[in-house]
Amino acid sequence: MLGRTYDSQICSVAGSLEVVGERWTLLIIRDAFMGARRFEEYQRRTGMARNILAARLNRLVDEDILKRTPYQEHPVRYEYRLTEKGIDLWPVIVSLLQWGNRYVYPGRAPVLLVHKRCGGAVDEHRICETCGTKLGPRDVEARAGVGGGMAPAEKIPA
Amino acid sequence: MLGRTYDSQICSVAGSLEVVGERWTLLIIRDAFMGARRFEEYQRRTGMARNILAARLNRLVDEDILKRTPYQEHPVRYEYRLTEKGIDLWPVIVSLLQWGNRYVYPGRAPVLLVHKRCGGAVDEHRICETCGTKLGPRDVEARAGVGGGMAPAEKIPA
DNA sequence: CCGCCGAGTTGCATGACGCAACTGCATGTG
DNA sequence: CACATGCAGTTGCGTCATGCAACTCGGCGG
Structure with missing residues (x-):
């Protein structure tokens, strides 16, 4: 301890x-x-x-x-x-992911979050940049970015 | 290491x-x-x-x-x-704070975040619940909740 | 001179984590 | 039957991270 x-x-x-x-x-x-x-x-x-x-x-x-x-x-x-x-820890995970995309992998994010229904990007407030929907973990999926971090279109959560 | x-x-x-x-x-x-x-x-x-x-x-x-x-x-x-x-780590800190308010101190949050300008509560998307503004670290202040975590109306950041 | 303050630094003890092998309970194969 | 393999852990020991408490240094003030 x-x-x-x-x-x-x-x-x-x-x-x-x-x-x-x-x-x-x-x-x-x-x-x-x-x-x-x-x-x-x-x-x-x-x-x-x-x-x-x-x-x-x-x-x-x-x-x-x-x-x-x-x-x-x-x-x-x-x-x-x-x-x-x-599941309510999702904002913690997303905020770490977004900070990491910007500062650990600038310009070469390994993973991007997108709104499943319309394909819009997830902004820093976890709102769809395209349609304006407030997003929860079941609304988004992770896509491979340019940095090669994961298989395409894996779901969160499966 | x-x-x-x-x-x-x-x-x-x-x-x-x-x-x-x-x-x-x-x-x-x-x-x-x-x-x-x-x-x-x-x-x-x-x-x-x-x-x-x-x-x-x-x-x-x-x-x-x-x-x-x-x-x-x-x-x-x-x-x-x-x-x-x-400063861009603010969403990480806020998400931890909000999760903790809900699950570590249920019903007795030590600290609440409020929108400086209108007093509205900060929701899980860091949007003002009263006026709908998307909030950044300079838009909010921390208020003492019912759990007694800090001095009232301290600013983030000072 | 001494005492105090603030920002560290130091030496050592304790606890967290890693390594790699092991264990136990299965199933499958010869 | 014996042996091999797979999965989910468990174990014993070594290395590294963190904590404790004292110390150091460069001031300032009395």
Whole structure:
């Protein structure tokens, strides 16, 4: 246990980071939005060590951000899906993605978010630049940009 | 250096987290938005260890998220202010704040964001709920909610 | 001179993370 | 039957990140 935690701060930013700020956690949540479900898939996508992944998944389930559901019985095997609480982290993921597109990959964004229905780009307020609709996670899809980050037209969430 | 870094991933979320994902970094950025400038003030607000704070400030200056400017000469003393690149992290901070208000402090948000000009609440798209204006960091102020997180009407940024 | 202040720096201890092998419970094949 | 493979973890140990608390330095003031 870290000697100094944020949770003595009465602050929502600190409170959120106490839950999702550990190394790798937001990448797991990102991958859940991108359709990952099983342990091996999270591990392959993130490249993280298996012991850390197991610990993070357990924490996310405890925090009710992911829900663990069995997909078979012999042996019992689980999938990890976002809860509503987890889905509500979408603005965090999108804001990181948009900041990264601009400052980490300037002019060569690996992934672009587009409005599924009309193809418009998602602006910094998560509003469709073409039709003006306020967008939620089920309204958008990720497209490969010029930087080559993912397969085309993957859905968020699947 | 960590054995597995995110930066092998061609992904903007990962790229952003490689820059701002270290422990305490986003809280420093939060405090910069809340008006902190000097070393001692960041240290007092965050409660973090001085060696870590020094390292983080140096990293943020290197990454051009904070700008270090001298405020005196004998001895030379510095202030740390957000650059435009740093200010563009505001959606990240706001989304964490809003998620935390809802799920870490349900019904007792410590801090609420309001539109300075008309007093309307800031919605999840960072749009004024009263007048419909798309809001940026200079358009809003933080108000104490019912959870007692900060002094009233502090400005973001000062 | 001493004391205080602010901005760090330093040395060491503790905890987080990574590595790589292992375990357990299956299923499939020869 | 034995062995191989797959999946989802678990384990033991080493390395690195963070925290603690003292220290240093360059001032200023009494």
